[in-house]
Amino acid sequence: MTAGDSNNRLDDDDYPAYTMGRAAEILGTSQGFLRAIGEARLITPLRSEGGHRRYSRYQLRIAARARELVDQGTPIEAACRIVILEDQLEEAQRLNAEYRRAGEAAGPPVA
Template structure:
């Protein structure tokens, strides 16, 4: 079982209830539900069926709020965020490949 310190450091640990998550992000609970329906975030469900959100999911929700506040509709905002996330992951992978390549070249 994960230790409490591990859970606090884990950005994917579902630590926040829907009400607290909405408060942190500054949105309504309905906004969070709609992000789930749009498949931007898939909150963990507690044993009682309550939605729980991670810090990572809160960052995505905050970005969606930012885009929607600028006038972007929710579907487009979700697509933008998904593409931004994919780009960030691709850039991280690229950097790992470059680092591995440089390590191999020096051997």
């Protein structure tokens, strides 16, 4: 692997660059919180060759949103479900926007 390959990976939102300890530190939470949202299937960390959990930047953003909800008093299971639904809604809105753009590019239907 070259230095360029390493930099490209670190720019990748899905690259599991963070250890559990570092992820907890970044989020200002405990490793137990990360385990709990993993058990609730909100995020599934990748495993290193040694079996250690590794997290991506995307997963840290999802975990941070769950932490916001838990900090506001939402039970962890409910917070995880809310985050999943928010993510699904965002994806549906993105797809709808793509379909609209594709429809506009195709022009009006021929009668």
